[in-house]
Amino acid sequence: MVRALAQGTFDLLHPGHIHYLEEAARMGDELYVIVARSANVTHKRAPVLDGRQRRDMIGALEVVDHALLGHESDIFVPIEEIDPDVIVLGHDQHHDEAAIERALGDRGIDCGVRRASPRDPAYDGELLSTGRIVDRICERRC
Incomplete structure (x- = not known):
């Protein structure tokens, strides 16, 4: 069974998140999702929303088989526990693939x-974008 792993903040869920998770799920038989702790x-x-x-x-x-909160201080701890076959990054996430691959190899x-x-917008x-949603809320409600 191929384990795919996605990760992110997922604050104010929107269609971009769904697209990302659906694509990640197609890369494996089982999808794990690590949700970042607010402090990280x-x-x-x-x-805006609590991690839980x-x-x-x-x-x-x-589309998600397992969702869990990330580790308080070491993002690689849950990755070691899950032992995925592939980590799928969101298209706009700030992570550098080569740096992640090196860190994974080191561990x-x-x-x-x-x-x-x-x-693309439909x-x-x-x-x-969560930031754009928050901006729209402020424009219309603040």
Whole structure:
């Protein structure tokens, strides 16, 4: 059985997230998703929703077999526990594939790293970014 692993913040779930997870699921027989803990999200604005709520929303998706929160301090701990065959990165995630492959090799984790394709908006005004959703909320409700 091929284990695929996706990871992300998944704050304010949107169609771009669904596209990413569906594509990741097609790369394996079983899809694990690691949801970043709020304290570990340092490359963009802090999540609006608590990590447990984000994990529960991701876990409720039919395409996801297992959803879990990331480790408090070492992102590779759950990867070692899951032992995936492929890690699928989102098309816009800030991670460097080569650096991840080196870090995996240093830890003796033998798996490939692939990047998912982007998804274009299906219609004018469709928002595929949590940041854009938050901005729209502020424009219309704040």
